[in-house]
Amino acid sequence: MKNNIFKKLAFSSMLCGSLLVAGNVKIATDGTGDFLTAPFYEAKNDVCSELKVFNTNESSSILAKVSIREQISSQEVDFPIFLSPGDVWAGTICEEGEGRVVLRSIDDSNHPSIAEVLASGKDLNAHSRNAKHLENIDFSRGYVEIYPIAQFDEGSTNKVQKPVLHKRWEQLTNGNSSDSKLRKSGVDEDSLSGVISFVTEQRETASIAMVAFENTHSKQRTGTSIAYSEDTSPELLLGQSEKVQILKLLQNSTTSFVYDNFGQDQYVYLTFPFGYTADQQREVKVIVRDMSENKDTPKELIFSPRPASNKYVINNELVVIPVSELIATTQNSSNYEKGMIQLKGIKNVSNHQLGAGETASFIPSVVSTMTGSSTFINTVVKAAVK
Known part of the structure; x- marks a missing residue:
């Protein structure tokens, strides 16, 4: 009971201290937004971290990008996820032997080109080095960002088949934004929420909500900036102004x-x-x-x-x-x-x-x-x- 009280007080204090509007971007009070960041994850010794991202839109599909950043220099491993109305994506990060930090996900929201790799396990340290990132990296701890890519207003709460979402993703990366269901003004401010849970011996022991920001995605972006092959850039995916506003909201004395x-x-x-x-x-x-x-x-x-x-x-x-x-x-x-x-x-x-x-x-x-x-x-x- 005491821990729950402390959690509520601490979260309330954080919001009271940081709920200042910088331009149009603000920290969400209800945990839903259009950009998320997990304060940290841990994949060390006995501790694994389970990530969950929720599409809180009940009648819209959301395309998003997960960026996992390591603790030393924020080198990243990123990939797209495809969420039907009310859908959830989940993945787990664990240490599996010395120098191996492995991401696993069997979620149907993964891109088909990497579904098998994620199901069998992707070594984040090895992937980052193979991508010619800095040698001095360590994914045993880090943080996670969830970037909005696009919203499609479906007009119903029915599940949208994943191949439809995959095709829309490919069209956007090729510069095609003509889909009649695409929301041209960007992703709704209350589209995403997320949580990170800490698991030991397959048992959840603690969790923390991701920090949600609103009004970070005000126009649709297409082309190479959103492509799977490109590193995640807040300047390109959100905009330089939005990046600066987020940084100002997180400035605390x-x-x-x-x-x-x-x-x-x-x-x-x-x-x-x-x-x-x-x-x-x-x-x-x-x-x-x-x-x-x-x-x-x-x-x-x-x-x-x-x-x-x-x-x-x-x-x-x-x-x-x-x-x-x-x-x-x-x-x-x-x-x-x-x-x-x-x-x-x-x-x-x-x-x-x-x-x-x-x-x-x-x-x-x-x-x-x-x-x-x-x-x-x-x-x-x-x-x-x-």
């Missing part, structure tokens, strides 16, 4: 979360979409507060794992920080069994996202794990931001 048991088995995950550059760095200050507010000790300590510079340096696109590591760097960590941690002023050091010196755009999550016969993710909470 502070993220806060509670901890207990000296932060043992708790982790903060920070995801930085849309912005990788070589040798990137971000810096953040950390404030630790104890719950007792003891009058004999400072109520807050600004500190860093690198005390000389008083800054915590972040390099990757997805950063996982043990909460116990943050607490251990205080002057007297025995005072901090329970309390709150704030990460403040996360700034870009190099020129990525909205530029050097600008506040970083990020999605924060707090993860609790449990260990027994196997390690599993117990809870995932969207951390409050402002």
Whole structure:
């Protein structure tokens, strides 16, 4: 019960802090939108991640593109999905041996040219290297983006046969947008929703909703920009203005979360979409507060794992920080069994996202794990931001 309350409070706080309209794009309050991003996925040791994408339109078909991005430099593996009215796509990412992170999906919404590959399992690390992406990649953790491609107003709730959707996809990639059912003004703002669940020993242990954005797809795009063979580009699929608006909506000066048991088995995950550059760095200050507010000790300590510079340096696109590591760097960590941690002023050091010196755009999550016969993710909470 307590975990559910914390989840609701954290999600509510996140929305209150970030529900600012930047141009036409905004963060959805109901979890449905026309662009989605999963804060993170994990495919490490005993933990697998199951992705589900829902077409919430009951009388329209949706074509979309799934982009799975790894944690170091956001290199991607992407593919189209074809959703009838009210349809769902699902896939699972697991670690299968050293260096092998495998995506499996037996969904009928997959393109027929890759259906067998996905059913038998696609090694994301190997695929990315074969595509001549950077050698320094790691798909054992990362994040996921769901891009809208097209909407076809069917006029009924009947299932649309997948070959019909495949043919429409091919027509669009060839530059043909003459289909009478194609919505020329883009995809409805409440067309998609998604969830990512964490599975251990074939049992779901926690889940978190994807972050949904509205008004990102206002006109139909065709040609090579949407083709399966092309890397996913937010500038091309959404537009440069929409990309900037999303980044501005994710700019936050502070993220806060509670901890207990000296932060043992708790982790903060920070995801930085849309912005990788070589040798990137971000810096953040950390404030630790104890719950007792003891009058004999400072109520807050600004500190860093690198005390000389008083800054915590972040390099990757997805950063996982043990909460116990943050607490251990205080002057007297025995005072901090329970309390709150704030990460403040996360700034870009190099020129990525909205530029050097600008506040970083990020999605924060707090993860609790449990260990027994196997390690599993117990809870995932969207951390409050402002």
